[in-house]
Amino acid sequence: MFKKILIANRGEIAIRILKACQEMGISTVAVYSDADAYSPHVHLADEAICLGDPSPLESYLNIPKIIDAAIETNAEAIHPGYGFLAENADFAYACREAGIKFIGPEPEVIELMGDKIAAKKKMEKAGVPVIPGYHGERQENDFLVKQGKKIGFPLLVKAAAGGGGKGMRIVHSEEELEEAIEGAKREAKSSFGSDVVFLEKYLDKPRHIEFQILADEHGNTIHLFERECSIQRRHQKIIEETPSPVMTPELRKKMGEAAVKAAKAVGYTNAGTIEFMVDGSLNFYFMEMNTRLQVEHPITEATTGIDIVKWQLRIASGEKLTLKQKDVSQRGHAIECRIYAEDPANGFLPCSGILTKVEPPVGPNIRNDMGIETGMEVTAYYDPLLAKLIVSGENREDAIDKMIWALSNYVVLGITTNISFLKEVLNHEAFRKGEITTHFIDTHFKDLFAAKEIPFEALIALSVYDAMHAKPVRKEITALPTSDPYSPWKRVGKWRIGD
């Protein structure tokens, strides 16, 4: 096992990995940008190296700086987390050249799976079903528009190197197509450094169901069952659960086998995820492979009892996978909600500011993976994911009730978050019934965004609070021009102290 590793990430995932290392007795090195100097992941690590300027390209995406930090601290391996450099083959190659173990698959595999076009072709060859679309190399706008018309509408424009909904556009008509292609290319260029896009048929009643893979460097590959990730906004997941309400033992077997076949076809090693689209008739298609740890990995951990991050470390250090497929079983039901700094009522736009109070819910089978604390500033530099809330219960119903309780007791003040919105989704009849597709939020938009009056209890609470904290001051002081123009005492009529 490694003696020391560097974690090339920030926020909740850096903390998740740091804690696994601590439990295993591995020394840790954190990296951070100027904007994150006081972040919890920096405190938690044994050593921390400053990368400088907050802009991602100068910090968490800067390969030479991170490699130098690892060399300087004698770290034997680098865990990239998710996002940033996690699926960057150049980074994995740079690690290899520097003699540092990259905790993930080989760079050649990242490169292959990162090129969504090549990945699909490879999967088609291996006998894994794929979605119809244009995955070719020609990228002229005119040509793509022609291909788009052939596939028909609605269709998706996706960044070939993409993931996480970035550089993705859904197009409903011919008129929108060219602008969508341009926008997706631009977003892809700035997020991934490549503006190659592809077009794909948009499925009916689509669900996003993925399979977790673990593969060691000795040829053993297993899957840890599925995750249902259909609840998305802006093509990014916000609620994930396992098992999927639509899954049958037969389908699970078929999809699990396809996932293992897909991973084996590319010589995959370490933890990875095969994403499938499943349509209304339960046909499934390979969508892409995420060659990294997934944001929603905790729900798999909650139902299988397997610590995926620890296995990543063991596999990377050359250990054999001692788990056999037949030994892996699922128990109960787990749900994850992603807590984002964003305003659902305003197109889910990200929010930034100071967190004046943070207090997560605690209780049996409630897990908080967090990158935030009271007093912290949330900047616009990075992804607005603040924390993840994971609960598990004996069955789906039980897990939903627990999640609603936990969200109702989750205090995050100072910045608008999606917590109330998540609660609306979980409370929705269709969600309860398991009738979910990737269009859930658009379909139930009206129910989820119903205008709400402020309850009078909130006004009473605030006025009591303000009355408690309004200190009587002497008249001449209130008369100063610099005093608070909103002071209630300016509007006070007659008052006296005592009776």
Place this chain on the structure above:
Amino acid sequence: MIEVEFNYEYDGRIYKMKVEKTKDAYLITFDETTYTVNATEIKPGYLKIKLGDKIIKAVISEGNESKFVFLNGNVYNIRRAISKGRKIEKEDEILSPISGKVVKVEVKEGDRVKKGDVIMVIEAMKMEYLIKAPYDGIIKKIYFKKDEQIDMGVKPVEIEKEEGSKK
């Protein structure tokens, strides 16, 4: 006895509250009804309020311009209303919805734009946001160039509205 009045603003509406503190209770008058409550601040910001047989548990924290009230899993961002009926002209304003970097400016000064035309593309947290013209008009002034940082709520351009244009 102390008596204070608070004017709160939430979601564009004003709520007038009157609070009287007696020896052992607060009398709160709101919407012509007076409620008698007992309240304790259990720890800073955590209130337990007894109203009849109902218990209100709220968490309150203070931001720069407003206070946040957490109640039953929902958060209400409440401002102190400014007494002079200040009106917020929302309709005609063109403001950046987000803090981020300008990645594309689609217009030049003097350009004529139609309602819905894309004026600027702003990138924040790796997502793109389009700023569109809220009405037909002529671009009078552009305040931001490509690659410049723009803050949320800031006006990116000045558009002179064209006569006869509908909102």
